Amino acid sequence: MASKEIAKIDQPERSILERYVSEYPVKLGKLAKDLGVAIKVSSMPTGISGQIALEGNQYVIRVNRNEARERQRFTIGHELAHFLLHRSIIDSSPEGITDTVLYRSGKPERIEYEANRLAADxxxxxxxxEKELRESFGGIVTEDTIEGLASRFEVSKAAMEIKLSNLIEA
Ligand SMILES: [Zn+2]
Structure with a gap:
């Protein structure tokens, strides 16, 4: 947990989130449930990765069933981030927020950057x-490290590569 977005999350939701980031792969389904959000793997048009909307009195995340599981996991993280950070935007439209494969929604770009950073966290x-990098890979980033970490955290290699490059720059 590192991005400045974390600090913007209200309690008690921040505490719920913090309970889930102590073991990998992060249990996204349970996390969503604890936050009161339903996840539905759905048929969605090509080019759409996910959506979060208030349906009745239930927040529902839909992820495109045709995308890879690792991709679906990042999308769930992204939509959960919208839920935690941008609820008023979700509430202001019956369709909530719908994200393309580039995680663009027609909403201000700033909110997509925020959602992507929090999703990565x-x-x-x-x-x-960091712990896994140190203990399993001696702190050295190679192609094998990226692949090994991506598989442990059930994310795409591309996502893990970005995470590691941010970590090294930090
Ligand atoms: Zn988005």
């Missing part, structure tokens, strides 16, 4: 990634 908690 949710699915690849920094302290866990």
């Amino acid at each position: 949710i699915v690849m908690p920094i302290s866990l990634v």
Whole structure:
């Protein structure tokens, strides 16, 4: 947990989130349930990765069933981030927020950057990634490290590569 977005999350939701980032792969289904959000793997048009909307009085995340599981996990993280950070935007439209494959929604770009940063923290908690990098790979980033960490955290290699490059720059 490292991004400045974490600090913007209200209690008690921040505490719920913090309970889930101590072991990998992060249990996204249970996390969503504890936050009161339903997840539905759904048929969605090509080019759409996910959506979060208030349906009745239930927040529902839909993820595109045709995308890879690792991709679906990042999308769930991204939609959960919208839920935690941008609820008023979700509430202001019956369709909530719908994200393309580039995680663009027609909403301000700033909110998509925020959601992507928090999503990366949710699915690849920094302290866990650092620990695993050190203990299993001697702190050295190679192609094998990226692949090994991506498979442990059930994320795409591309996502883990970005995470590791941010970590090294930090
Ligand atoms: Zn988004």
